[in-house]
Amino acid sequence: MVIDAILEAREKRIEKIKSIDGGVISVKANIPGENKSINIAFILIKIFVFEVLKNINVINKYFYESADGPYFLLVTNRDEKVKDILINLEENHPLGRYIDLDLYIDKTRSISRGYMRKCILCDKDAFYCIRNKTHKNSEVLSKIKIDVLNYLKQIIYDLSKKAIYSELNLEYKFGLVTPSSSGSHRDMDYKLMEKAIGVILPGFENMFLIGFHGQDLNRVYKDGKKYGLFVEKEMFSVTSGINCYKGLIFILGLVVLSIGYTLANNLKYEDIFKNIKVMTKDIFSETKYNTFGEYAYEKYKFGGARAEAQSGLKSVQIAIKYLENYKEINDEALHMTLIEIIKNIDDTVMLKRAKELDKYHYYKNLVSQITSYDIKIIKAVTGKFINNNISCGGAADILIAALFIHQLKKIFW
Numbered sequence: 001m002v003i004d005a006i007l008e009a010r011e012k013r014i015e016k017i018k019s020i021d022g023g024v025i026s027v028k029a030n031i032p033g034e035n036k037s038i039n040i041a042f043i044l045i046k047i048f049v050f051e052v053l054k055n056i057n058v059i060n061k062y063f064y065e066s067a068d069g070p071y072f073l074l075v076t077n078r079d080e081k082v083k084d085i086l087i088n089l090e091e092n093h094p095l096g097r098y099i100d101l102d103l104y105i106d107k108t109r110s111i112s113r114g115y116m117r118k119c120i121l122c123d124k125d126a127f128y129c130i131r132n133k134t135h136k137n138s139e140v141l142s143k144i145k146i147d148v149l150n151y152l153k154q155i156i157y158d159l160s161k162k163a164i165y166s167e168l169n170l171e172y173k174f175g176l177v178t179p180s181s182s183g184s185h186r187d188m189d190y191k192l193m194e195k196a197i198g199v200i201l202p203g204f205e206n207m208f209l210i211g212f213h214g215q216d217l218n219r220v221y222k223d224g225k226k227y228g229l230f231v232e233k234e235m236f237s238v239t240s241g242i243n244c245y246k247g248l249i250f251i252l253g254l255v256v257l258s259i260g261y262t263l264a265n266n267l268k269y270e271d272i273f274k275n276i277k278v279m280t281k282d283i284f285s286e287t288k289y290n291t292f293g294e295y296a297y298e299k300y301k302f303g304g305a306r307a308e309a310q311s312g313l314k315s316v317q318i319a320i321k322y323l324e325n326y327k328e329i330n331d332e333a334l335h336m337t338l339i340e341i342i343k344n345i346d347d348t349v350m351l352k353r354a355k356e357l358d359k360y361h362y363y364k365n366l367v368s369q370i371t372s373y374d375i376k377i378i379k380a381v382t383g384k385f386i387n388n389n390i391s392c393g394g395a396a397d398i399l400i401a402a403l404f405i406h407q408l409k410k411i412f413w
Contacts, residue, residue, distance in 0.1 A: 002034040002067070003034070005067035006034070006036065006067050006068045008067070009066035009067040009068035010068050012066065013026065013064070013066065013068065013071065013073075016062075016064070016073060017073060017104050020062075020073065020075055021075075022059060022075045022076065022077070022078065023075070023076045023077055023078040023079065023082065023103065023104065023105055024073055024074065024075060024076070024103070024104040025052060025056070025058075025072075025073070025074040025076055025082070025086065025101060025102070025103055025104075026071060026072075026073055026074075026100070026101070026102040026103075026104065027045050027048050027049055027052065027071060027072040027073075027074065027099065027100075027101060028045065028068075028069060028070075028071040028072075028099070028100045028102075029041035029042075029044040029045055029069055029070070029071075029098060029099060029100075030097070030098050030099060030100050031069055031098075031141070031144070032137045032140045032141060033137040033141065036066075036067065036068050036069030037065065037069050037070060038141075039263070039264055039265065039266050040144060040145055040148050041069045041070055042070050042266045043148060043152070043263060043412075044095060044098055044099055044148065045070055045071060045072055045099070046411060046412050047095065047151075047411060047412075048089065048093075048095075048099045048101065049061065049072050049074065050410065050411045050412075051089055051093065052074060052085075052086070052089070052101070053074075055085050055089075056074075056076055056082055056085055057076060057077065058074045058075065058076050059075045059076060059077075060074075060075040061073070061074045061075070062074075062075075078105050080103075080105065082103055083103045086101035086102075086103055087101075089101060090117070094147070094151055095147060095148060095151055097117065097118070097120045098120070098144050098147070098148070119134070119135070120140060120143055120144070121134075121135050121139060121140065121143060122134070122135075149209075149212070152208070152212070152263070153205045153208065153209070155408070155411070156204055156205050156208045156256055156259075157201055157202070157204070157205050159404055159407045159408055160201060160204045160252060160256070160404055161197070161201055162403075162404075162407065163252075163400045163401075163403035163404040163407070164197055164201075164248070164400055165197075166329060166334060166400075166403055167334070167396055167399050167400050167403070168190070168193055168197075170331060170334050170335070170338075171331075172335075172375065172378050172379045172382040173335075173338065173382065173392070173396070174338075174342070174367060174381060174382050174385045174390070174391070174392045174395075175353075175382065175385035175386055175389075175390050175391030175392060176391055176392065176393065176396050177189065177190060177193055178190070181386070183382075183385075183386055183391060184353065184385060184386050184388075184389045184390055184391040185391060187242050188242060188244060192239055192242065192244060193244050193245075195238045195239060195244075196235050196238065196239050196244035196245050197245070198238070199231070199234045199235050199237075199238050200231055200234075200235055200245055200248070200249055203227070203228070203230075203231035203234070203249065203253070204252060204253065204256050205256075206227060207224050207227055207228065207231075207253050207256045207257050207260070208256040208257070208259065208260040209260060210223050210224050210227060210257060210260065211224065211256065211257040211258060211259065211260025211261040211262075211264070212260035212261065212263065212264045213260075213264070214257075214260070214261055214264075217261065217275055217278045217279050218278075218279070220257055220260075220261055220279065221257065221279035221280070224253060224254070224257040224279075228249050228250060228253045231249050231253070232246055232249055235249070245397075247305055247349070247393060247394060247397040248396075248397045248400055248401075250305055250309070250397075251305060251308070251309070251313070251316075251397045251398065251400075251401050252397070252400060252401050252404060254276050254279065254280070254309055254313070255272070255276070255313070255316075255401050255404060255405060257275075257279070258271075258272045258273075258275040258276050258279070259272055259405075259408065261275055262275060263412065268413070269409060269412075269413035272405070273312035273313055273316075273317060274312060276309060276312050276313055277310065277311070277312040279309075280306070280309040280310045281310065283306045283309060283310055284306060284310070292348060292352045302346040302348055302351060303346060304346060304347075304348035304394065305348070305394065305397070307346070308345065308398070313401065315341060315344050315345045315398050316398055316401045316402050316405065318340065318341075318344055319337050319340060319341050319398055319399060319401075319402035320402045320405055320406050320409070322336070322337045322340045322402075323337055323402060323403070323406045324406070329403065329406075331375075332373045334399070335373065335375075335378055336373055337399060337402065338392070338395055338396070338399050339367055339368070339370050341395040341398045341399055341402075342364060342367045342368065342392050342395045343364075343367070343368045345394060345395060345398060346394075347364075347392055347393070347394035347395055348394055349391055349392065349393030349394045350363065350364065350390060350391065350392050350393070350394065350395075353389055353390050353391055354390055363384075363385065363388075363390050366381050366384065367381060367392070
């Protein structure tokens, strides 16, 4: 029976805890019913392992799946003060009611919080509602899923905003808009970029939901593309037709569609990029829009954003690995990663502004020759870009996508 399997799994978890030398934190989702291994359970424990690691020194961590649901065992010091941190997470984190964070010091019992937790649907003690079956499991699960999804939406919003502003606020970016300069974009400035950002951020939230609720990647892509075109239209309405972030809507839109699908199906980090390959496998045979990107592909075989998508965001993956060389995302990390991206992509924005292939390669090589961080050289090359109306807009979109995934990876993978 399922109940017997759950009870046996709990006993095995205690045996595993007993076999570990040191204090042990058990991280397990508080899921009602017989099926404890729903996707929300995996998402919850990953969120809280991330939160624990931010606040507590963890020596080692182990992941297990069982009939009682997935869980982590985190090895830490035998310090009862750790329990105060865990209780604070359970009581004050937006999803804390849906997680059990138990600390084992002597391997036989967890340190108790000393009081009963409240029911997630009413103000009574949770034990009272469980014992009396006050609420249906379906009601409880529905509440958990709604709250987890709202939390995920907020993460997508916050991290996409952080990634966009990390790029936008960086000075001396080879013709791109900054807080103090329009760069090579005389029709744009910082305030206009902010207007566009205000429109596209909710769009990324909604594209994430399309991916999360999607049953089939082809349908996810079709629905996501349709919604992305709507977001584009909204952006143009607030920028008076000026293209501030059309490329980013496409690239980061694909990313959040795939991440939604990946989290919903408890897939691996690598699947983010595999999903995008599947979604965009036929992208070069899609409807023509008479864009410069299509012209560049026909004349110079510059794949641009479409080739990047079809490759599973190969350049984004390279940029993420480059970012991982830095302990913090500072100006040096941003500049040097942007330079690495410019080296590795066919930037149709830069080609459009250069107008000639030789001139494009000349400016690309100027950037590629910067092999170590030197702000004076970066500033000088940026000046040449601006004076000659050159900009690396395509590289900026790749950088933002890489920054976004780099931060999200720390939580879920």
